[in-house]
Amino acid sequence: MYAADAFGIKSKNHWFDQSKNLTISIIISDFITFRLKNWTMKARPKGEEDLQSFPSGHTSFAFTNAGVLYQEFKDSSPYLAYSGYALATATGGLRIANNSHWFSDVIVSAGIGILVTELVYLFDPIIKWNPFKKVKGINLYPKIDKNHYGVYFKKTF
Template identity: 65%
Template sequence: MRIRELFLATILLSFTISAIAQTDTIISKSRQKKDFLKICILPVSLIAGGILISNSNFEKSFQEDVGNVVGNDFSTTVDNYTRYVPIVELYAADVMGVKAKNHWFDQAKNLTLSIVITDFITFKLKNHIYKTRPNGSSDGQSFPSAHTSSAFTNATILFEEFKGTSPLLAYSGYVFATTTGGLRIMNNAHWLSDVLVGAGIGILVTEVIYFFDPIIKWNPFEKTKNVTLIPEVDNDQYGFYLCIRLKSF
């Protein structure tokens, strides 16, 4: 029953946010509604699809097929690192001077908000919806996948920052995010639905943050270009690295 309730809550949340978005005076109402609904289509579809197949025979059969292909003893820790590759790409591109959509502070601000909100939603759902992992682990933390939600949050940040100036770089983050989700399934740590919902949450939260960014625009370092704050996330701990770029002489 909780899965069905979550499905209804997701639909309700989408309509609620859409209604709030229409009050924005910066963008025309008709264009704003169209743009907001457009960015919601993919993530809401992923979330809805994941909820519908959760605990289904299809999902169980899919997991068995994956195990038969890669082997039931398949194990790798690569997925612990691939989820962070888009962030490495983001700041490496900044250092190399690739033109981004936003100033470094706005990047850090949006990244931090997206990570914190995504983690909050993901772990709240994990604790509320007790779902056993495919490997039989009794922690009940299978749904949704935190690795995947984190990976797609980072990938969407990279996409939003460089989609207008470097499309290849922008889309590359999704390759690593998809790889992360795939490896979670191959590791027998998550079901397909866990990964789909995790991806949807990561994309939706980040897209909403960027959609409202013009409204909550705040940048005390707007004229500072040689200093960068890099968010650090380690389980329940959050912090920042300060990066100073020295001018060449």
């Protein structure tokens, strides 16, 4: 999503709103997913001692990200918008193929990710807080090297 923004592909929202919606969606999806894992205590197909099969956290996370990508680019770049769902489907499929999850775990997780993202974007007009909307010349760049992770902040005057 941020790479598409950097290359000038038109998105629905400002980068701050994208980040806000992504963060809210991930927090809610993770909360639901991991509460369900603790409540259901379903065994994995491999028969491991770990009773955390239902629902799939990887799949929930992948579909949440795909949902945000879809919401941001569905009007301007449909191929980009749907590409996230293709990758998320592959993630779910690989979780099943690797015997880490049952089909039901993956389907419910996909539903959680999609539904939460849809609801966040439905309520987005209510949560229209963006301190950077009217400020020009601000850029954030990720910094990743061998031992450090961070963000560079740039302000042009």
